[in-house]
Amino acid sequence: MVDSRWVVLWLLFLFFSYGLLGAAAASAGDGRFLYSGFAGSNLDLDGTATVTPRGKLQLTNGTVQLKGHAFHPTSLRLRRNNNATVRSFSSSFVFGILPAAPGGLGGHGIALIVAPRKDFPSGIASQYMGFLNKTSNGNACNHIFAVELDTILNPDFHDLDNNHVGVDINNLTSVEAATAGYYDDVTGEFRSLTLISGEAMRAWVDYDGAAKRVDVTLAPAGVAKKPRRPLVSATVDLSTVITDQAYIGFSSSTGTLSTRHYVLGWSFGVDEPAPELDVAKLPKLPPIERPKEDVPKILLTIALPVVSGALTFAMLATCVLLLLRRRYRYVELREDWEIEFGAHRLSHKDLFHATHGFNPKNLLGAGGFGRVYKGVLPNSGTEVAVKRVCHESRQGMKEFVAEVASIGRLRHRNLVQLLGYCRLKDELLLVYDYMPNGSLDKFLYNNNNAHHGDNNNKQQLPALSWAQRFQIIKGVASGLLYLHEEWEQVVVHRDVKPSNVLLDAGMNARLGDFGLARLRGHGAGAELQTTVVAGTFGYIAPELALTGKASPLTDVFAFGAFLLEVVTGRRPIDDGGNGGGGTVMLIDWVFEHWRRETLVEVVDPGIITRGDQYDVNELSLALKVGLLCSQPMADMRPSMRQVMQYLQGDASPPDLSTAAQHMGLSMLALLQNQGFDSYVMSSSSSSSSSMKRLDTSLSTGR
Incomplete structure (x- = not known):
C-alpha cells in the first residue's frame, strides 16, 4: 500500500509546479483562465509575437510594417448550445505601448479580438492592425468582435483622434469610441491617458449577455481597483457576431513607424468577472530606448x-x-518645437550611410528646395527618400523647419509620410516614405506619344489604365480633403501637380512636396496673403496670380487642372498641342469640346488603345468635375468635400450650365489681361515659388 503522506506531498508538488508557470490557472473547458505573466504558457503565436525570457508577451519588436498575433490555445464556450445567445464574459489585461524613442509618436496600437479562427494571413500590417484588410474590412462574414487601443488617427475609419479606445464589429470603424482615459471614482473627473506613453495600463472588457452591452474600462496599472464608470459603452448583440467556436487573443501592427507592443498579464471568465490580476507580480515593461x-x-x-x-x-x-x-x-541644433517632434530625429551618420554618402547614383530627382536621394536605413532596412534642403532657400531656415515640423504630423494614406529629419549645423535633411513607382508625370509623359512632345525620354513605362487613373484622381482628392477640412489646421498645399503626386508599390497616389504649403487655423480668414505668387504656371488660379492670396479654393483650381491633365494626357499649357499652332490652355480646349459635345475626343488615346474596360460615365464625370474646379470664378468652384462626393457617386454629377458663362472666358486671355502676357508668350512655366523665376518652357507645364 502506498503511504498516504507521499500522495499528499506529490499532489502539493504538482500544485506548486503549475502555479510557478504563471500560465492558465483553470482548465480550457470551464471558460476561465489567468496568465500572471506568460513564462511557460502555450499561447498560439504568429508573426513577430513572442514571449520574452522574463515572461512578457511581446506582440511587435519595433520592426516597421510587421504584425503579431497571440491567442489562447483553446476555443471559448460562449454558448450553452448551438442556438443559445452568447453568455456574459469578462476579460482583463495589462499592456504597454512603447514608441521607438521619447516623444509619443509611433505606429498602430493593440486590439483584443474574439474570432472564429486564430490565424490572419491576409491581415495588413498597417491601419488594419494586422487582422483585417481593405477587402475584408466591414464584411459581416468576419464574425469578429474587437476592442481597439489605437494610436493613429485614420480618417478612413472616422477615428476620433490618435489616442482612442473603440468597440469594433467586423469593421475598424468603431461602433462606439472615446479618447483614452478613465473616470475618477471620488471626483467623477475624467483623467486622460496616453496609450503610447510607454507606461503600463490596464483594460477591462465586459459583455453583459442579458443587456447586450459591451463596457470597456481603462486605468493606469497602479490603480487599486477597476473604475466604476466605464470609458466606452456600446449596445451590441454579440449573438449575431460570435460563432459557436470562437478564440480570444491579441493582434497588433507597426505600420510605417516603429513601435513595440507588450501584454504583461491577462485573465478571462465566463458568467463571472475575469480573475483578478496581481499587478505587482507581473513582469515589468522595458524602458523606452534612447536615440x-x-x-x-x-x-x-x-x-x-x-x-x-x-x-x-x-x-x-x-x-x-x-x-x-x-x-x-557637428552640433545638431534643437529648438522648442522638437520637444514634440523629436521622436523622429535621425542621426546624420545613419542617413549618410543609407544613401552611400549621397551618391549621385542614388539621386531620385531635384526640386525647388533640394535634391532627393534613395536610401536604406541601416538598422531597419527600410527604404526611404532623403531630401537635402537647399541652404539658400528664400525662406529662412528656422521658419522653413518650423513649417516642416507642423506638416510632419500629418497622417493620411494619400499623403507622403514624413518619417524623420536631421539638422547638422545649417543643413536640413528630411526623410520620407520611398515610393517605388516614382512620380505620376513620368507615367503620363514618358511613353513617347507624339502629342506630348516628349520624344527624348529613354525609359518606356506602361500606359496607365483608366481604372488606375481614376483611383489616382480620387486618392489625391481624398488627400486634399484631409488637408483642407479634416486635420487640426487648414493646410493649403499650393503646388498640386503630377510631378508632386508619387505612386507606391500598389500604384496608389500620395501627394507630396509640402515645400510651398501654408497653414492656418480653422475658422480663420479664408485667404492667406503671401509675399510672392507661388506654384507652377498652368495650375495657378487667376485670383492667386492677381492678388497673391492663396486659399483652399486655389488648391481646388490646381486639382481641376491636374484632373484634366490625367484624363487627357496633355499638359495645362501646350504650345500647339492641338494642331493649330500657338499657345493652348488645356482648360479652354476641354471646355470648347464640352460645348461641342465632343468630350470623347479629349480623352488620352492611351486609355482607349490599351483594350481595357473603361467606364464612359466615369470619364465624362471626371472631365466635368475638372472643368468645374478649374473655372475662373473662385466662388463657383466646389470644395474638396463636394468633389469627393461627386467622384464617389454620393452626389449628382455637377451641372456645368450655370458655370458655363464664366468658363466661356478664355483662360489664356484672362491671364494675359492680368499682366502675365510675357510669361505666356515666352513659353515659361516651370515649377517655382515666385513668378519672377518662371524661366523654363511653358510647353513643359512643369
Whole structure:
C-alpha cells in the first residue's frame, strides 16, 4: 500500500509546479483562465509575437510594417448550445505601448479580438492592425468582435483622434469610441491617458449577455481597483457576431513607424468577472530606448570624470579642446518645437550611410528646395527618400523647419509620410516614405506619344489604365480633403501637380512636396496673403496670380487642372498641342469640346488603345468635375468635400450650365489681361515659388 503522506506531498508538488508557470490557472473547458505573466504558457503565436525570457508577451519588436498575433490555445464556450445567445464574459489585461524613442509618436496600437479562427494571413500590417484588410474590412462574414487601443488617427475609419479606445464589429470603424482615459471614482473627473506613453495600463472588457452591452474600462496599472464608470459603452448583440467556436487573443501592427507592443498579464471568465490580476507580480515593461545618437554623449559624460585623475593637465586640456571643436563643428541644433517632434530625429551618420554618402547614383530627382536621394536605413532596412534642403532657400531656415515640423504630423494614406529629419549645423535633411513607382508625370509623359512632345525620354513605362487613373484622381482628392477640412489646421498645399503626386508599390497616389504649403487655423480668414505668387504656371488660379492670396479654393483650381491633365494626357499649357499652332490652355480646349459635345475626343488615346474596360460615365464625370474646379470664378468652384462626393457617386454629377458663362472666358486671355502676357508668350512655366523665376518652357507645364 502506498503511504498516504507521499500522495499528499506529490499532489502539493504538482500544485506548486503549475502555479510557478504563471500560465492558465483553470482548465480550457470551464471558460476561465489567468496568465500572471506568460513564462511557460502555450499561447498560439504568429508573426513577430513572442514571449520574452522574463515572461512578457511581446506582440511587435519595433520592426516597421510587421504584425503579431497571440491567442489562447483553446476555443471559448460562449454558448450553452448551438442556438443559445452568447453568455456574459469578462476579460482583463495589462499592456504597454512603447514608441521607438521619447516623444509619443509611433505606429498602430493593440486590439483584443474574439474570432472564429486564430490565424490572419491576409491581415495588413498597417491601419488594419494586422487582422483585417481593405477587402475584408466591414464584411459581416468576419464574425469578429474587437476592442481597439489605437494610436493613429485614420480618417478612413472616422477615428476620433490618435489616442482612442473603440468597440469594433467586423469593421475598424468603431461602433462606439472615446479618447483614452478613465473616470475618477471620488471626483467623477475624467483623467486622460496616453496609450503610447510607454507606461503600463490596464483594460477591462465586459459583455453583459442579458443587456447586450459591451463596457470597456481603462486605468493606469497602479490603480487599486477597476473604475466604476466605464470609458466606452456600446449596445451590441454579440449573438449575431460570435460563432459557436470562437478564440480570444491579441493582434497588433507597426505600420510605417516603429513601435513595440507588450501584454504583461491577462485573465478571462465566463458568467463571472475575469480573475483578478496581481499587478505587482507581473513582469515589468522595458524602458523606452534612447536615440542611438545620445549614447556616445552619455558614455562620454561617465568616462571623463573617471579618467580625469589619471591624465595630466595638458592631456586633459587637449581632450577638452578637441571635444569642444568636435561639438561645435557637428552640433545638431534643437529648438522648442522638437520637444514634440523629436521622436523622429535621425542621426546624420545613419542617413549618410543609407544613401552611400549621397551618391549621385542614388539621386531620385531635384526640386525647388533640394535634391532627393534613395536610401536604406541601416538598422531597419527600410527604404526611404532623403531630401537635402537647399541652404539658400528664400525662406529662412528656422521658419522653413518650423513649417516642416507642423506638416510632419500629418497622417493620411494619400499623403507622403514624413518619417524623420536631421539638422547638422545649417543643413536640413528630411526623410520620407520611398515610393517605388516614382512620380505620376513620368507615367503620363514618358511613353513617347507624339502629342506630348516628349520624344527624348529613354525609359518606356506602361500606359496607365483608366481604372488606375481614376483611383489616382480620387486618392489625391481624398488627400486634399484631409488637408483642407479634416486635420487640426487648414493646410493649403499650393503646388498640386503630377510631378508632386508619387505612386507606391500598389500604384496608389500620395501627394507630396509640402515645400510651398501654408497653414492656418480653422475658422480663420479664408485667404492667406503671401509675399510672392507661388506654384507652377498652368495650375495657378487667376485670383492667386492677381492678388497673391492663396486659399483652399486655389488648391481646388490646381486639382481641376491636374484632373484634366490625367484624363487627357496633355499638359495645362501646350504650345500647339492641338494642331493649330500657338499657345493652348488645356482648360479652354476641354471646355470648347464640352460645348461641342465632343468630350470623347479629349480623352488620352492611351486609355482607349490599351483594350481595357473603361467606364464612359466615369470619364465624362471626371472631365466635368475638372472643368468645374478649374473655372475662373473662385466662388463657383466646389470644395474638396463636394468633389469627393461627386467622384464617389454620393452626389449628382455637377451641372456645368450655370458655370458655363464664366468658363466661356478664355483662360489664356484672362491671364494675359492680368499682366502675365510675357510669361505666356515666352513659353515659361516651370515649377517655382515666385513668378519672377518662371524661366523654363511653358510647353513643359512643369
